Amino acid sequence: MSLPSACLYTLAAALTIGTAAAAEGSLHLFANGEALAREGFVAPELTRDGWELRFDHVFVTLAGVSALQTDPPYDAHAGGKPRATDTVVFDAIDQMTIDLTDTDAQGRVMLATAPAPAGHYNAVVWSVVPAQSGDWAGQSMVLVGTATRDGASVDFTLTSDATHDYTCGEYVGDARKGFVAAGSDAALELTFHLDHLFGRLDKEDADPMNIHALGFDAFAAGGTHQITLTGLHIGHVGEGHCAVSHR
Amino acid sequence: MLSAIVKPLIAALLLAGPAAAHGAFVDMGTTEAVAIQARYDTGALMAGAQVSVFAPDNPAQPWLTGMTDADGRFVFVPDDRAGQWAVQVRQAGHGAMGYVTVGADGAAITVTASRTGLSWAQRLLMAASVVWGCIGTALYFRRLRPAEPA
Numbered sequence: 490m491s492l493p494s495a496c497l498y499t500l501a502a503a504l505t506i507g508t509a510a511a512a513e514g515s516l517h518l519f520a521n522g523e524a525l526a527r528e529g530f531v532a533p534e535l536t537r538d539g540w541e542l543r544f545d546h547v548f549v550t551l552a553g554v555s556a557l558q559t560d561p562p563y564d565a566h567a568g569g570k571p572r573a574t575d576t577v578v579f580d581a582i583d584q585m586t587i588d589l590t591d592t593d594a595q596g597r598v599m600l601a602t603a604p605a606p607a608g609h610y611n612a613v614v615w616s617v618v619p620a621q622s623g624d625w626a627g628q629s630m631v632l633v634g635t636a637t638r639d640g641a642s643v644d645f646t647l648t649s650d651a652t653h654d655y656t657c658g659e660y661v662g663d664a665r666k667g668f669v670a671a672g673s674d675a676a677l678e679l680t681f682h683l684d685h686l687f688g689r690l691d692k693e694d695a696d697p698m699n700i701h702a703l704g705f706d707a708f709a710a711g712g713t714h715q716i717t718l719t720g721l722h723i724g725h726v727g728e729g730h731c732a733v734s735h736r
Numbered sequence: 737m738l739s740a741i742v743k744p745l746i747a748a749l750l751l752a753g754p755a756a757a758h759g760a761f762v763d764m765g766t767t768e769a770v771a772i773q774a775r776y777d778t779g780a781l782m783a784g785a786q787v788s789v790f791a792p793d794n795p796a797q798p799w800l801t802g803m804t805d806a807d808g809r810f811v812f813v814p815d816d817r818a819g820q821w822a823v824q825v826r827q828a829g830h831g832a833m834g835y836v837t838v839g840a841d842g843a844a845i846t847v848t849a850s851r852t853g854l855s856w857a858q859r860l861l862m863a864a865s866v867v868w869g870c871i872g873t874a875l876y877f878r879r880l881r882p883a884e885p886a
Contacts, residue, residue, distance in 0.1 A: 561835070562833065562835050609795065658833065659833045661824060661826065661831035661832060661833060662831070664796070665790065665795065665796055665822075665824070668795065668796055695778070696778070697777060697778060727831070728826060728829060728830055728831030728832075729831060729832065729833065730832065
């Protein structure tokens, strides 16, 4: 191969790589509190101590949300820092307070859409932080609703001012998510499992979730209570696990 | 008249299927496989859990689906597509992913990650070496002759 030809091939290859690197689609991000947020804890899925809960609001304030392509895939069980090869930062989700009971037809809360280089986004990083403004300034999670047991009902408001930092692996659910192709879009989801907060009567007492969950007995008098979420794994990606730290 | 000829002919053709065989053969060989064992984080085995295997070139659609056995185990043999294979295991709202990378030569299997389950998996993926021998070639077939019919 002559030198000019080699140069042309090199240039062509560089242009090809440049084009591939520029291949971009869109990534939509949703939050989902699942049926327990939307419909409540209804038999047989009562709280671990037998309360029926129905929520008027489940407010969560989010910040620092990024979707990552990681290699190797992030092992949330092992924890540590993901090795990202591409990162999409959702700047729009800076101090965004959402209500997990106020959803679209698919039961999700739309958070944001961002341009994303093509590839598989197999990790998500996000935080739950105290709101800086609004009716619940200073609180990161607020659950408002009604609890019923043995025919008696109480209204409750549970608040948390803790900051939780989540680092999650791949979304796990009915379909794999996060595959962005050039010119097309994909979706990811931050999933909140409220049964880790209240436990579930239809699960075994020895289930780790029930062992650690708060239950509702402590709030049976109704009214407003500050709750401690340390050690609870509320945030997930579908059924997939997240490493969590509380501040 | 035509019917009298055609009907016996069709019957003869039908009988010329498996029933007309004089023996059977079993092809045997060795290969590399991937074995998983799924557990909850309590250590309990995920028996009868739903398994989906995704090939490298079509990661959004399952290449294979199945179910773990009573010991939470599932074994599959990837084809010759090199790259990252993904395995998803789910049961009763708990799920996790594991990954194995198959080399370009189709032989090398390395576990690249595992354990992302909500409440399972001390270990999701173990590379398996269900490889017995395989001396010389990846596939060595040995044909067994059936016993002569009595």
